[in-house]
Amino acid sequence: MANTFAFVESRGGDLRRVGLESVTAARHLADATGGGDVHALVVGAPGIASKTEMIAAHGADVVEVVEHPGLALYSPEVVAATAADRIGAGSYRAAFFSASAQGRDLAPRVAAKLGVALGADVTAFEASGDAIIVRHPVNTGKVIATLSITGTPVLLSLRPGAVTAARAPRTARVEAIAPAMDPASARVVPKELLAGNTAKLDLGEAPVIVSGGRGLRAPENFKLVEDLASAFGNAAVGATRAVTDDGWRPHTDQIGQTGRLVSPDLYVACGISGAIQHLAGMRTSKTIVAINKDREAPIFKIADYGVVGDVLEVLPVLTDAVRKAKHSH
Amino acid sequence: MKIAVCIKRAADMETRFKIAANGMSVDETGVKFDIADFDGFAVEAALQLKEREGAGDVTVISMGPDTVQETLRKALSMGADKAVQLKTDAVPADALAIARVLADELEGGGYDLMLFGRMAIDAANQSVGPMTAELLGVPCVSAASQLTIANGRGTARRELEGAADVLEFPLPAVVTIDEGIARPRLPSLKGIMAAKKKPLEVKPAQVGESRVKVTKMELPPERTGGRIVGEGPAAVPELVRLLQTEAKVL
Ligand SMILES: Cc1cc2nc3c(=O)[nH]c(=O)nc-3n(C[C@H](O)[C@H](O)[C@H](O)COP(=O)(O)OP(=O)(O)OC[C@H]3O[C@@H](n4cnc5c(N)ncnc54)[C@H](O)[C@@H]3O)c2cc1C
Numbered sequence: 001m002a003n004t005f006a007f008v009e010s011r012g013g014d015l016r017r018v019g020l021e022s023v024t025a026a027r028h029l030a031d032a033t034g035g036g037d038v039h040a041l042v043v044g045a046p047g048i049a050s051k052t053e054m055i056a057a058h059g060a061d062v063v064e065v066v067e068h069p070g071l072a073l074y075s076p077e078v079v080a081a082t083a084a085d086r087i088g089a090g091s092y093r094a095a096f097f098s099a100s101a102q103g104r105d106l107a108p109r110v111a112a113k114l115g116v117a118l119g120a121d122v123t124a125f126e127a128s129g130d131a132i133i134v135r136h137p138v139n140t141g142k143v144i145a146t147l148s149i150t151g152t153p154v155l156l157s158l159r160p161g162a163v164t165a166a167r168a169p170r171t172a173r174v175e176a177i178a179p180a181m182d183p184a185s186a187r188v189v190p191k192e193l194l195a196g197n198t199a200k201l202d203l204g205e206a207p208v209i210v211s212g213g214r215g216l217r218a219p220e221n222f223k224l225v226e227d228l229a230s231a232f233g234n235a236a237v238g239a240t241r242a243v244t245d246d247g248w249r250p251h252t253d254q255i256g257q258t259g260r261l262v263s264p265d266l267y268v269a270c271g272i273s274g275a276i277q278h279l280a281g282m283r284t285s286k287t288i289v290a291i292n293k294d295r296e297a298p299i300f301k302i303a304d305y306g307v308v309g310d311v312l313e314v315l316p317v318l319t320d321a322v323r324k325a326k327h328s329h
Numbered sequence: 330m331k332i333a334v335c336i337k338r339a340a341d342m343e344t345r346f347k348i349a350a351n352g353m354s355v356d357e358t359g360v361k362f363d364i365a366d367f368d369g370f371a372v373e374a375a376l377q378l379k380e381r382e383g384a385g386d387v388t389v390i391s392m393g394p395d396t397v398q399e400t401l402r403k404a405l406s407m408g409a410d411k412a413v414q415l416k417t418d419a420v421p422a423d424a425l426a427i428a429r430v431l432a433d434e435l436e437g438g439g440y441d442l443m444l445f446g447r448m449a450i451d452a453a454n455q456s457v458g459p460m461t462a463e464l465l466g467v468p469c470v471s472a473a474s475q476l477t478i479a480n481g482r483g484t485a486r487r488e489l490e491g492a493a494d495v496l497e498f499p500l501p502a503v504v505t506i507d508e509g510i511a512r513p514r515l516p517s518l519k520g521i522m523a524a525k526k527k528p529l530e531v532k533p534a535q536v537g538e539s540r541v542k543v544t545k546m547e548l549p550p551e552r553t554g555g556r557i558v559g560e561g562p563a564a565v566p567e568l569v570r571l572l573q574t575e576a577k578v579l
Contacts, residue, residue, distance in 0.1 A: 011492070073494065076469070101489040104448075105471045108424065108456035112463035117423055117540035120454040133544070138453050140342045143355060146545035147422060187468040187499055191484075194493040202491020208578070232579075236491065251474060251509050252488045257342060257450070258366060258508040260490065266578040276343055287576040288554065289568065295557070302554040305571055309561035317562040321569045325579050 001034035002093035005153065007083055007106070008042040008055055009098050011074070012193065015042070015051050017205045018098035018158070020058045020165035025125070025158050026096045027059030027168050033093060033127045037061035038170075041086050043079050045072035049176070056172035058165060063172045070183025073190035074102055080109035081180040088114055092153040094125075094132055099157040100204050107157045118155040119147060121261075123162045123284075132156065140257050140280035160204050161263045201236045203255070208266045211238035211255060211282070215271015215292060215311050219248035224315040225270055231322040238262065240278050256281035271311040274299025291315070330385040330478070332375045333440045334409070335431055335461075337420075338393060338400040339365035339451040348546050355546060364400050367446025369513035371506040375444050376408045376514070378478060386410050388438075392430055392534055393420050405524035406516035412529040421539035422452070428460035430534045436465060442483075445505040447472045455505075462503035470496050474509030 006026035009019035023040050030036045040060035042048055044067065052063040066082055087095050087110065097107040099121040111118035119125070122134040123144075132154040138145045203209060210232070212225040222237070229235035239249040241256060255262055257280040267285035272278060274290070274297055282288070283302060290303035291311045300306045307314055340346075341361040349356040364372065372389065379385040389404040391397040392415040401412035415430055435443055443462075448455035455471070462469030473485035474493075483502060486495050488509070516524070558564045558571065572579040 011489075076471075076496075080463075101472065101487065104455045105459060105487075108454075108459040109463050109469070111425060111456070112428060112460040115425070117425060118454075118456055118460075119541065120424070120456050136453070137549070138546075139340065139344075139346055139355065139451050140453075141549065142342070142344075142346050143348070144547050144549050145422075145543055146547075148542045148544050149540060151540045188470060189497045191495045191497055194486075194495065195491075204490030252491060252493055254508075266572070266576070280342070283552065284549075287572070287578050288552075289572070300555060300557065302552045304552075304554055304556065304576065305568055306555075306557045307559060307561075307564045307568060308557055309564065314562050314565065317565045318568070321565050322579065325569055325573060 001036045003036040003090055004030040004038050005087050005090065005092045005095035006038060006040045006060065007095070007097045008040050009100060009102055010042060010044050010048060010051070013044060013047055015054060016098070016100065017165060018100050018103070018160045020054070021160070021163045022096040022098055022158055023055055023058040023060055024165045025163045028163070029094055029125065029127060036093070039064065039090060041083060043071055043082060045069055052172065052174050057167050057169045059168035059170060060172050061170050062175065064175050064177050066177055066179050068179050068183055071179065073193055075183055075186050075190050076105055076109065076188050077186040078179050078181055078183050080106055080113065084110045084113035085180040087153060093127065094154045094156055097155065097157040099159045103157050107155055111155045116151050116153060116155055117149050118157065119149045120157050121159050122156050123159050125156055141283055159263070201234065203236045203238055203253070203260050203262055206234060206236035207264055208232045208235035209238045209262055209264045210235050210268045210270065211272060212243060212270045213240040213272030214242040217312070221312060222248065224312065228268065228315055228319045228322065231319045231326065233326060240272055269299050269303070270315060272299055273297050274302065330378060330382055330441045331439055332378060332385060332442045332444060333388045333390055333435055333438060334371050334375045334404070334444045335390050336368040336372060336400060336404060336446070337365045337391060337449045338362050338397045339449060342450055346548065348548060353543050353546055362396070362400070364403055365446055366450045367448055367506060367508070370508060370510055371444040371446045372404045372407055372409060373511040373513040374476060374506050377511055378442070388413060390415065390431065390434060392417060392427060394418055398529060401529055402524050403516065405527045406520040407514055408520060411527055414529065414531045415534035416531050417534040417536050421536060422543050423539035423541035424454045424456035425460055426537050426539045428457050428464055429537055431457065432461045432464035433535065435461065441500045442478070443501070443503045445503065447505045447507045458503055458505035465503070467501050467503055468498040469503040470498055471505040472507040473504050474507040476504060476510060
């Protein structure tokens with residue numbers, strides 16, 4: 001029986017869904033290895049302590065909270081030093097991070113500070129003897145590697161959506177701790193957080209993604225994509241590189257080999273050809289819908305449901321129907 | 330400014346990959362290789378920084394067997410000044426073991442800026458750059474999509490999910506490069522000729538223990554898509570029905 005550690009990601013004072021996924025993952029591993037405790041760490045500006053209940057509800061036995069006015073923005077050096085300190089002070093079997101933009105910055109720093117191995121962007125994990133066995137998509141998801149990782153602890157960053165955050169309420173002990181270094185002394189200084197200009201939900205969090213490509217023909221037609229996203233209510237907007245290159249959408253919206261990797265429950269591809277580099281970022285979505293006027297478009301080869309037609313005509317009708325379906329239950 | 334860029338030789342991602350007979354690696358027969366995507370952006374970023382200053386020196390470094398010399402020559406033909414091969418038969422699966430080799434080489438090299446691609450497109454760990462920075466004890470910004478350097482300080486923008494942030498840092502530093510900075514230039518004929526005469530030093534790599542071992546490689550299950558629900562707006566009711574009853578996402 002060994003304890004497990006989870007880093008709970010937050011941004012702008014709110015927990016990220018991926019943060020709770022890492023708590024759930026730690027709970028699973030602890031339970032599968034004899035029921036050790038889950039220790040969670042959350043870092044932020046004063047006020048972040050109000051989230052401890054939520055963290056405990058997902059299975060943490062101890063919640064370590066770092067509140068500091070200098071930590072309103074993610075400060076890589078301070079968070080890495082603090083996480084390494086906390087992980088080093090316990091004897092954990094494994095420590096979970098998120099394979100999000102923040103987690104992929106943080107986890108390797110912590111691994112190097114502790115001199116331990118990191119399994120990055122894992123989609124599945126299990127303990128086996130003294131190793132942790134993980135699955136990790138390589139070659140843009142066209143090959144899946146199984147890796148055996150040894151040492152204590154093993155650090156893992158979890159691909160967003162690989163584990164579903166689930167309630168497993170505990171009465172957690174809350175410990176307020178100080179950051180391992182003074183945020184004012186960090187060399188890498190976070191200056192500002194620029195919010196995206198799309199919907200309230202972002203690509204890392206949303207269970208549904210409505211994505212648009214060059215088939216939308218003009219930037220103003222992205223309104224149709226946004227309308228469908230808002231009809232779903234739980235959707236974010238994505239885009240292809242063709243569209244971000246032309247400045248129709250911000251670069252942060254790009255999905256694919258050189259953009260974001262996403263795997264939502266539902267991915268709606270609107271006027272997207274399905275170039276291999278785009279598929280690399282979304283092929284693991286659970287359900288894929290494609291709307292394209294070209295019956296031969298490669299996107300139809302991986303779409304569960306295809307509609308052949310003009311996206312400018314189909315989208316308003318689909319938006320209407322989705323809105324009605326949402327209202328009827 | 331003295332800049333180092335750590336680059337990796339990687340398979341062309343358009344390849345239809347096959348698994349080798351041992352079940353633990355990708356079959357490389359007939360596969361084309363090149364500078365890994367993000368590493369190409371990093372080389373381009375270094376060259377542009379040098380050009381903007383009108384002075385400086387760009388060293389490209391790659392760890393691996395002799396096949397990486399081709400990758401290094403390509404970077405030299407783009408305009409890098411010299412190359413270093415850290416020779417080893419196989420690149421370990423443990424990013425920290427790789428970072429240790431690179432940190433040994435970079436340590437004491439007097440570099441102002443040490444660039445990496447955001448992630449190796451094949452192994453997809455996105456770990457080596459930040460790990461190397463930690464081992465060297467220098468500041469690091471990972472996944473920069475914009476980078477400016479002035480008066481010994483850098484400013485970088487990082488793309489987050491649906492947002493971005495901006496960070497400042499002093500040099501020397503490690504920066505890993507995301508898309509958005511610069512598309513890699515194609516080597517000119519003159520560049521290719523010049524590259525032949527540029528120095529390429531080969532040094533043995535001291536690879537330590539790897540605590541990450543590949544036990545299996547496999548192809549993911551094929552998606553059996555291809556169901557066309559219908560044409561035009563008339564297909565919408567059936568699509569919505571399927572999303573509700575079959576996919577259960579609505
Ligand atoms: C190294 C590299 C990395 C890359 N990385 C990425 C990446 O990360 N993400 C990415 O997306 N791309 C990436 N690309 C680019 C990729 O190869 C494609 O060029 C891009 O994905 C195409 O975008 P698109 O589908 O919007 O445009 P197009 O390929 O032009 O497709 C437009 C589609 O819209 C359809 N269409 C046109 N009009 C209509 C209409 N009225 N109604 C319905 N359908 C219509 C057409 O039939 C066509 O299929 C990369 C390329 C390279 C070389």
